[in-house]
Amino acid sequence: METNTMEPNQTIEHEGIVVSINDRKIVVRIMAQSACSGCHAKGACSAADMQDKLIDIAPDGHDYHTGQRVVISGHQSLxxxxxxxxxxxxxILVITSLIVAYATTNSDMASAIISLATVSVYYGVVYLLKDRLQKTFSFKIKNQFS
Structure with missing residues (x-):
């Protein structure tokens, strides 16, 4: 079930099944949907590329149980x-560092190594900030089925 409204804050919705629940998170498995191919947001939604995807959701005070069908939603802008x-x-980092490194070293090998090191540092920083990013990129349970 994918829905897109024409409001300024468009949302992406997926139907899923609650896989596990603990005090800190609810894990929902998003099932493959044929509607993904027709959705105009499929290029920005990683769920469109995969068969199943596990999504961690912060508990919202409602009672959920393993195996329960739910609809999760997130903002399209995410x-x-x-x-x-x-x-x-x-x-951008790879291209910029490659150009700058080549201009200063005039060496293909050194430029490639510097460029790869730059993007490696970037992904390292992203990894270190994963907890903060996980709070930014969050889905919420919109509704539940009986």
């Missing part, structure tokens, strides 16, 4: 932000 952090910024 998908675009994820693409920016995962692909656009690293691409």
């Amino acid at each position: 998908g675009f932000k994820a693409v920016l952090y995962a692909y656009v910024i690293p691409s």
Whole structure:
């Protein structure tokens, strides 16, 4: 079940099943949906590329049980932000560091190593900030089925 509204804060919704529950998170498995192919947000939604995806959701005070069907939702803008952090910024860093390194060292090998080191440091910083980013990129349970 994928829904997109035409409001300024468009949301992406997926139907899933609660896989596990503990005090800190509810894990929901998103099932493959044929509607993903027709969704205009599929380029920004990693769920469109995969068969099943596990999503961690912060508990919201409602009672859920393992095996329960739910609909989760997230803002479409989060998908675009994820693409920016995962692909656009690293691409810019690689190209920029490659040009600057080649201009200063005039060596292909040194430029390539510096460029790869730069993007490695970037992904290392992203990894260190994963807890903060996980709070930014969050889904919420919109409704539940009996």
